[in-house]
Amino acid sequence: MSLLSLIALPLLAVFLTPFYRNRLPIVSLLLSLALATVLGILAVRIPIVEYVSFASPLGIVFFLDAASLFFAGVFIGIMLWTALYTLQHKSDPACFVVRTVFFAGALGLVLSGDLFNLYIFFEIASISAYLLTALRQDQKGYAGAIKYMIIGSVASIFLLLAAMLIYLNIGYLTLPAIAERFATLPRDTQYLILLLLFVGFGIKTEIFPFNLWVADIYQAAPTRVDGLFSAVLSKAYLFLFFRLLYALRPEPDVYMFLMLTGLASFAVAEFSALTGRDLKRIFAYSTLGQIGVAFLALASHDPVVVSGALFLIGTHAIAKMLLFFALAIVEKGTGSVRVEAFGRFRSPFLTGLFTLGFLSVLGIPPLAGFIAKWTVFKGLAAAGHLWIVFAVLLISLIEATYFFRLLSLRARSEKSVPLTIPPGHKVLLGSLGLGLILLGLFPGTALELCTRAAEAFLAGVPHV
């Protein structure tokens, strides 16, 4: 079983769309089950390094180690969940094609081990994201997609420049080869490459000050797509940036700088959300904030903190899928995503789910988010970054303020709009909520996986 099949299978399924255009929900489910099986088979053999078509050092390389396995697992899990969720929808070829390519792109991003390949998946993921933004085919969607495209192109330029500089100076594009030789480069060249990567990936990982476009895109895109952006796309880039960074092994003060960037990102996003009036934007700011924390934690270069960051990424993906998909139901029922709409619908089930989602994002026990935050704090305190812990805790208060303001609307408002939620969707959304509780109460195994992934992550790229 080849690693390539994880990417080839979805792309193949997309090409064959005309043959089963009326049964796409089922195909989508089968596809994700097949991918989960493949990943399961591959997981026992990690770390895997695969060369396609060319010999090292020029070839196309795919990696699967504990870290990329973690991310691929999360993505395929979300893909499976989404497939189950759309099982009740009618067959929509456009949606199927774009979504599947999107997941293929995201999987490609976490699996690829050379810059050439990486750039291709970078573009595949980006273009499918533009298309997802405009999926509703309305004016707002197109405007958002164009804005996304402009910014995305800027990111691509920076990344391409970095790749060119690396190739010019090192002569290789595969990560192990680059990792070996990066330290021999002149200091200025090193800095320029890192800076180009930082800006290019900063845009894509949605880090301040490169994330000023994000809220608009989230507002323009369909609400459920926001869930995917939040849970999958930004996480894939986050993984990729730090995979490169850990491979290149820059000087220690780079890590400190990145931690500060993450912290600033968290602060700015949470402050912006404080007075937000649009739920999609508020959730988008919250995502930016959590990415900031994950970025900060990943940049700490400490095994405990990084494992906490991975746990955070996983639980945040669950929580944000839950929140955005639940919000989509509210949007459909009340016709609005304004804050006022949050007090209008009548559904104890959704109220419970929103509560679980908010509390988990806030990192409040007994939910999964708490375990993530606690692991991060524990590690940061042990590494001597106590003031960062305090800063994060202080800013979390801002986050708590707006989340609990929303919950207070649920507690007492005039609830007049009844929502109808199909039983299947109820079960799926409920399973996410349950997952957050269970991961919070019994984090053992998941935490163990994250620890192993963190070790692999910090070890850099697998050797050839």
Next chain:
Amino acid sequence: MFSFAFTPLGHLFFGLSVLVFGSLVWVEHPRKDRMLYALLLMSLGVLFYAADLVTLFVGWEIMGWSSYFLIARRADTPTLQKYIVFNLAGAFALLGAIALIDASCGSIAYERIDFAAVPARETTFIVILGLVAIFIKSGIVPFHYWVVDAYSRSDDLFSAILSAILSKAGIFLFIVLFFRLITAPHLPASLLGLTAWLGVITSIIATFKAIDQDEAKRLLAYSSIAQIGYILTVLSVVGSLSLEAALYHTVVHTLVKLLLFVNIAAIIRVTGEGAFSRLGGQMERHRLNFVLMVLGIIALAGIPLLGGFNSKFLLYTALLEAHQGFLLAAVMFSSAGAFLYSYKLVYGIYLGQPTQAALSPTPAIPSGYYLPQLLGAGILIGLGIAPGAVVPPLNTVLVSVGAAPIAPLGTFTLGDTFAAFNGGVIWIAFGAIFLAILSVYFLLKNRSVAPKDRYDISYSGEIPPPGANLHYGYGMGRELSRIGGIGWILRHHAHSFWGRIETLAHDISILLRRLYAISAQNSAWLIIAAFTILLYLEVY
């Protein structure tokens, strides 16, 4: 990940919680809240029986947010915001302290935390963060901002739980942190002096604020803050007797506040009024409730006969023995103020002329409201007769947190070699005097007094217009504002300070939110500008 230990300290606090929750079950409750109450009780179990700090924190947080939803049933958004922001700030401070303990001790299990090895700087940080958490939960000045609104605006029965149980969580944390974990020698004396004085200042400010209140529940909320202030003060005078005094006062205050809040909840339930200016003269209608209220304020004010005296007695003794004369004087000053608001409580609701609003007939109080009150009053009377009965169980608590036990002086006697009193003797003496006065009263009582109209007071030289509020409870305490220092306290609020912080956060938010609405071109320019700046920084 989570671990538990069933210690006497946990038994004491959880026992009190079960008592309060169990007695309130008999009073009417909306069915949908049962789940939340059960969750809250469970969280208290987790908190009080935790054997490591993370488990404690989990209990602490669940307690915080489950009570949020219970408060949310009635309270308005600003009250809720205040409650949650303050409580989470406290919780996050606690989390910071726990992370620091974990980093410096290598463990969070109580048994394996050894503060002897922790450097002074870390200890200071841990202590400050822990104190912030404790102060916020217990409403110590200047963190009391959220307390009064949350207590007074939530459901009438839930206020009882907030005041009787949840405020004690802070005390519990104080004991765990500063008696079990950081043994007293490691704490700087100046720090304990500071907390002792903060406790007294809190109780003085809260006492005078309480006298000034027109709403019964707000008065009780301030009174609650004041009582917790005493507990903090006496706890800060580290020692066996002071710990016993604190625990005793915790028990008494829990019972008293259960009694008083349920008493007022019953009055609000039948009259629909909670303000002194709209009540009065209820004694005739609700005799049993009146008697229970009298018992409650006797205990609250610390007058002999009921358990309230016992804990005050221990408290004064502990302060005296520690040679804390100034603290003692301050506590006594505040206690004297407590007489005034206790009086207002009983006068404003039950005595005097009924106000216009309290004239309409009221239904009888549902019997469920009597059970918690009778329970509280019964135990308080029992403690009054046999004050020494709880010394042996309290001793096991003392021993479990590492303090020396107090030598018991028998069931009816409380105190130590320095000072002691016999509850049985007091009851006999008071009973004799009371019976004597009562018989004289009945012998001399003039039975020919005709009932008068309530506006028939023309012999006082004043003819009030109809609708004038004749009730004394309405204006009581106003005159206090003319006294120098007290007037200053009454005129100043913590609102302006915390309000300014809130406004600042909102202004920053609006400013930053504009950033996220810029166009794609500007966004791209900004990215390039950031790149250029970073490049420039490196080159030069």
